[in-house]
Amino acid sequence: EPEVTQTPSHQVTQMGQEVILRCVPISNHLYFYWYRQILGQKVEFLVSFYNNEISEKSEIFDDQFSVERPDGSNFTLKIRSTKLEDSAMYFCASSVMSNNEQFFGPGTRLTVL
Amino acid sequence: QKEVEQNSGPLSVPEGAIASLNCTYSDRGSQSFFWYRQYSGKSPELIMFIYSNGDKEDGRFTAQLNKASQYVSLLIRDSQPSDSATYLCAVTPSGGSYIPTFGRGTSLIVHP
Numbered sequence: 001e002p003e004v005t006q007t008p009s010h011q012v013t014q015m016g017q018e019v020i021l022r023c024v025p026i027s028n029h030l031y032f033y034w035y036r037q038i039l040g041q042k043v044e045f046l047v048s049f050y051n052n053e054i055s056e057k058s059e060i061f062d063d064q065f066s067v068e069r070p071d072g073s074n075f076t077l078k079i080r081s082t083k084l085e086d087s088a089m090y091f092c093a094s095s096v097m098s099n100n101e102q103f104f105g106p107g108t109r110l111t112v113l
Numbered sequence: 114q115k116e117v118e119q120n121s122g123p124l125s126v127p128e129g130a131i132a133s134l135n136c137t138y139s140d141r142g143s144q145s146f147f148w149y150r151q152y153s154g155k156s157p158e159l160i161m162f163i164y165s166n167g168d169k170e171d172g173r174f175t176a177q178l179n180k181a182s183q184y185v186s187l188l189i190r191d192s193q194p195s196d197s198a199t200y201l202c203a204v205t206p207s208g209g210s211y212i213p214t215f216g217r218g219t220s221l222i223v224h225p
Binding site: 033041042043044045048056089091098099101102103104105106107 | 162
């Protein structure tokens, strides 16, 4: 069964450093998403992406964040200058269409020291 | 602010019993309703979705939607210890966005 994959599974970085989190969505899906979940808290939406552009973003997704689809398979989330409060699980998800159910990848645990 | 509320639990049920998980939402025009299961340290896994009032059954799982009362529930029949997890309710809003708002989740413990 096709699934969303994410790398790395765990990323440790120093405050102020840039990180790139990578995702490979399910191949026939057109909509891609990033969410984060701080330990013990809700899953929070960051951004959605369709047709090579951002379709929606939340208040969390400020200028420190960017997304890109550099090739036909990868979907990346970049955090330019990490802060301690960016420590969280970051989940990538994809869906066939915008109003279809979303399937989540296994997540990347980001730890900012 | 569109809210999705769940009792954090834990809800503890014996093996073989029916577990009932509830979720209320504030946006009366909400369109789609999802239940995800999340094991500790893992990602959300879609269990069921429901769009229309009434019941929808899939194996041991039944989702129930009551738009007039703004609640959605998940019943798990013949609960197994492997069902022990946090169950997340997610609701898409009115107004054209299909981005779901997640509840905090209810922790379910099924004891042998």
